[in-house]
Amino acid sequence: MSNLSTAERSAAPTSPLLTVKQLRVDLPVAKGTLHAVRGIDFHVERGEMLCLVGESGCGKSMTSLALMGLLPGKAQINADCLNFDGVNLLTVSERERSNLRGARMAMIFQEPMTALNPAYTLGNQLCEALLRHQRVSRKAAHDRALYLLERVGISAAEERMRQYPHQLSGGLRQRVMIAMALMCEPDLIIADEPTTALDVTIQAQILHLLRDLQQEFGTAIIFITHDLGVVARIADRVAVMYAGEVIETASAQALFNAPSHPYTQGLLRCIPTPGKTLPGSRLQAIPGVVPSLIDKVEGCAFCNRCDQADERCYSTPPLQTVAEGHLSRCHFAHQLANPANLNAQEVTL
Amino acid sequence: MSSAANPRDPLALELCSLSKTFKLGGGMLHKSQTLKAVNDVSLRVPRGQVMGLVGESGCGKSTLAKMLLGLTKPSSGDVLINGKAIVNANQKALARHIQPIFQDPYSSLNPRQRIAQIVGLPLRIHAIGTPKEQALKVEEMLDMVGLPKRAAQQYPGQMSGGQRQRVAIARALIMRPDLVICDEPTSALDVSVQAQILNLLLDLKDEFGLTYLFISHDLAVVEHLADRLAVMYLGRIVEEGTREQIFNAPRHPYTQALLASALTPEPGLGVPDIGLGAGQPDPTQPPSGCAFHPRCPVAKPQCSQQSPALSAIAQGATQATHQSSQARVACHFA
Numbered sequence: 001m002s003n004l005s006t007a008e009r010s011a012a013p014t015s016p017l018l019t020v021k022q023l024r025v026d027l028p029v030a031k032g033t034l035h036a037v038r039g040i041d042f043h044v045e046r047g048e049m050l051c052l053v054g055e056s057g058c059g060k061s062m063t064s065l066a067l068m069g070l071l072p073g074k075a076q077i078n079a080d081c082l083n084f085d086g087v088n089l090l091t092v093s094e095r096e097r098s099n100l101r102g103a104r105m106a107m108i109f110q111e112p113m114t115a116l117n118p119a120y121t122l123g124n125q126l127c128e129a130l131l132r133h134q135r136v137s138r139k140a141a142h143d144r145a146l147y148l149l150e151r152v153g154i155s156a157a158e159e160r161m162r163q164y165p166h167q168l169s170g171g172l173r174q175r176v177m178i179a180m181a182l183m184c185e186p187d188l189i190i191a192d193e194p195t196t197a198l199d200v201t202i203q204a205q206i207l208h209l210l211r212d213l214q215q216e217f218g219t220a221i222i223f224i225t226h227d228l229g230v231v232a233r234i235a236d237r238v239a240v241m242y243a244g245e246v247i248e249t250a251s252a253q254a255l256f257n258a259p260s261h262p263y264t265q266g267l268l269r270c271i272p273t274p275g276k277t278l279p280g281s282r283l284q285a286i287p288g289v290v291p292s293l294i295d296k297v298e299g300c301a302f303c304n305r306c307d308q309a310d311e312r313c314y315s316t317p318p319l320q321t322v323a324e325g326h327l328s329r330c331h332f333a334h335q336l337a338n339p340a341n342l343n344a345q346e347v348t349l
Numbered sequence: 350m351s352s353a354a355n356p357r358d359p360l361a362l363e364l365c366s367l368s369k370t371f372k373l374g375g376g377m378l379h380k381s382q383t384l385k386a387v388n389d390v391s392l393r394v395p396r397g398q399v400m401g402l403v404g405e406s407g408c409g410k411s412t413l414a415k416m417l418l419g420l421t422k423p424s425s426g427d428v429l430i431n432g433k434a435i436v437n438a439n440q441k442a443l444a445r446h447i448q449p450i451f452q453d454p455y456s457s458l459n460p461r462q463r464i465a466q467i468v469g470l471p472l473r474i475h476a477i478g479t480p481k482e483q484a485l486k487v488e489e490m491l492d493m494v495g496l497p498k499r500a501a502q503q504y505p506g507q508m509s510g511g512q513r514q515r516v517a518i519a520r521a522l523i524m525r526p527d528l529v530i531c532d533e534p535t536s537a538l539d540v541s542v543q544a545q546i547l548n549l550l551l552d553l554k555d556e557f558g559l560t561y562l563f564i565s566h567d568l569a570v571v572e573h574l575a576d577r578l579a580v581m582y583l584g585r586i587v588e589e590g591t592r593e594q595i596f597n598a599p600r601h602p603y604t605q606a607l608l609a610s611a612l613t614p615e616p617g618l619g620v621p622d623i624g625l626g627a628g629q630p631d632p633t634q635p636p637s638g639c640a641f642h643p644r645c646p647v648a649k650p651q652c653s654q655q656s657p658a659l660s661a662i663a664q665g666a667t668q669a670t671h672q673s674s675q676a677r678v679a680c681h682f683a
Contacts, residue, residue: 229612272573
């Protein structure tokens, strides 16, 4: 099929910061092997915000851990290509890996309370990565931490540096995590549900801050979330995941205005949206549940929940290009993208 | 239609100046602090309606819910269910009228009991019917919440999050209560499953004539479900009104900020800058005057001295002014 070549072509002009091709993550579990990530392709351009969106168990967190080299020891990772700015992350030594981690790729976790060490002061933890990766004095590291704390909107930063994580509220802790991720000016930040544990007012502030800092420092961000509202507001591009696969990739505009996979369409229909859904009316839920990834999934993973499925869906659908930079893993992608020319598509299929 | 509702009183639930104060710490060397978790809350929930309760974490929503369920005794004030005060009502009598659905369907179901036992427990405690009748009732209830027959013999560990929440709903409704306290019932669920559960809650409300107090931080969900809405901040209700009043014309600056920070799936709008400053102040040392004034974008000197009362908004002459549709707001400048 011509699909892959199109994906490559769209990525070709400037070499992407991160290229992932056919990434697979398998985890041995009691009942067999859990195929958590089943051959996903995506890339991240320099300075762009890519949102990985999907429901729990779709493999989005496993993908991020695979990129950071933080998968549990039993996990098996396979890929055709896992390239971070010229470095092959599959063959890189543990020593080189830890030189990358924290310095050129950093991570922001969902739960800042468990991600921060309760036994060390914030100043200590903020400076740690910088002192580990760069030849700087303690004074310089301290100054940088102070500057970033102020930059992420923490008042009385000097005093905060001497405090412990438990002395801060959830919103403040998440700000500290962001400051920590920025300490070494990384090229890529992976933010795994960074605002899910926060209140909506704090969430808006943190997202605003992340967007500002990203533009100021030119950092690329992989933002992992299940919240489509967040995705719509911050993403440059979106990759929708389902059952360990990326089923649709598009710019944020294209994804929300012309979703071309039944799962994406279903997701957008089932969230109550002011002005679109009538209050008190029935929502269009997606029936059924996600398939188990322990056994091999045959054909389209979504077909048992899909109202469009027919016998074609027993075979695995290829990624189809529905528009420039807009890919969908569905046999009916073209019809879904443009329901008007349904007849024209029948001919080409 | 089987409705257990008592038609005599038009209010399913009424809260009269309800307060709850907790004592924190205290010992030989430290002075104890007091935390006003719920502060002088008055609220009327008409029968058959959905009252949404929103606010940030720590604003007292869950303490309020616990007092309604009789799990915590109020420090002062009254809770009236169907017009009767519950202060001295015993737990068992209360449980017939009011039931909870909790946020986390993983921790709110006993992992060692089969679903039939979990759902049938209220019937056994209240000794309603013979074991055979109880089993029939459980089966009927499971069917109503959309679970297959075989679910009765399963354990919670064998079910998905959405199925477990259906079990929790079945358990809450098997006593045919009038009032259900839904404490973030869908926030632990995926969006595709959330829609299923919200649909179920709406269907059952009509079927049984239920009244919901729906606590949530997800404003889109509240807007979809609630007839009326109360907004809480640091233990107090700062604004209350119908869905249209709150969502179309919010009066309180906090409500306005809360609505502005809700991210709807509309690309290109960006993240709003709500200008609220830092997070909530320490609830053990609430700010003087209006508790919201340190974060308020329109605060005036008056706000730090005088606490605004929650008072009815003057309605236009053409608008109906019966009490139930009146909006209330606690702000000097509303």
